[in-house]
Amino acid sequence: MKQIIDFVPLLLFFITYKIEPTTVAIAGFSLGVGGIFSATAVLIASSVVIYGFLFVHQRRLEKNQWLTLAACLLFGGLTLGLHSETILKxxxxxxxxxxxxxxxxxxxxxxxxxxxxxxxxxxxxxxxxxxxxxxxxxxxxxxxxxxxxxxxxxxxxxxxxxxxxxxxxxxxxxxxxxxxxxxxxxxxxxxxx
Incomplete structure (x- = not known):
């Protein structure tokens, strides 16, 4: 079951990436959806939510989960901050x-x-x-x-x-x-x- 949970952020990344890039207006704000950068944002957010939930529920994360979360935050954050998909690759x-x-x-x-x-x-x-x-x-x-x-x-x-x-x-x-x-x-x- 844990392995399936670990794949949820990756699956959400994939779904968001495959959406045709478009801009959506929500509450007066413009939000880009689809493509690598919004998929990266979804990957980061879903990883934080899922691993946060696991941490609260289990009172701990396994070492590989900490490493995966840290890599996601580091590489995903740099990808968004520098607007370069090469970093995520x-x-x-x-x-x-x-x-x-x-x-x-x-x-x-x-x-x-x-x-x-x-x-x-x-x-x-x-x-x-x-x-x-x-x-x-x-x-x-x-x-x-x-x-x-x-x-x-x-x-x-x-x-x-x-x-x-x-x-x-x-x-x-x-x-x-x-x-x-x-x-x-x-x-x-x-x-x-």
Missing amino acids: WKAPVLNWLFALAFFASHFVGDRPLIQRMMGHAVRLPAAQWSQLNVAWILFFLVCGFANLFVAFVYPAIWVDFKVFGSLGLTLLFMAGQALYLVRHMQPEPEES
Whole structure:
């Protein structure tokens, strides 16, 4: 459910981006709707509302949610402030690479790889498989970052479509591969005497 909630701002960004740019008068104010800049404003506002709601409801946000919110505010704010969509195009690659860095650093900081810290309560694997799975996540985030960067600057006409649906498709494929890997290597629960 949390993953679906995390996609709501991105979905609202996509819908707003696809609206034909127009100006709407509301209470005597002119408001531009549609296109990259209003979509960025919607992304920022919806992220603040959704993560704010989650924070109030759960009394905390996960580290990846804080990082996502911070990247949204930083890159989105700079995009609007400098009126440059190029800045927003760097958000997904940088965020993916930061996640890759976190997974990489977990091999050297702490007693377990990051993926084991995240999933160890639900899945039992030998230590070597946790390390392999962690490396797979590092590679996944690196590939996603480079794929987003490539599409954003080589195929800018489909960048938003790829950002929403291509990234989601890559994630679902990776998760399916991870599920197959986990099923193959899971250890049975120890029997209680």
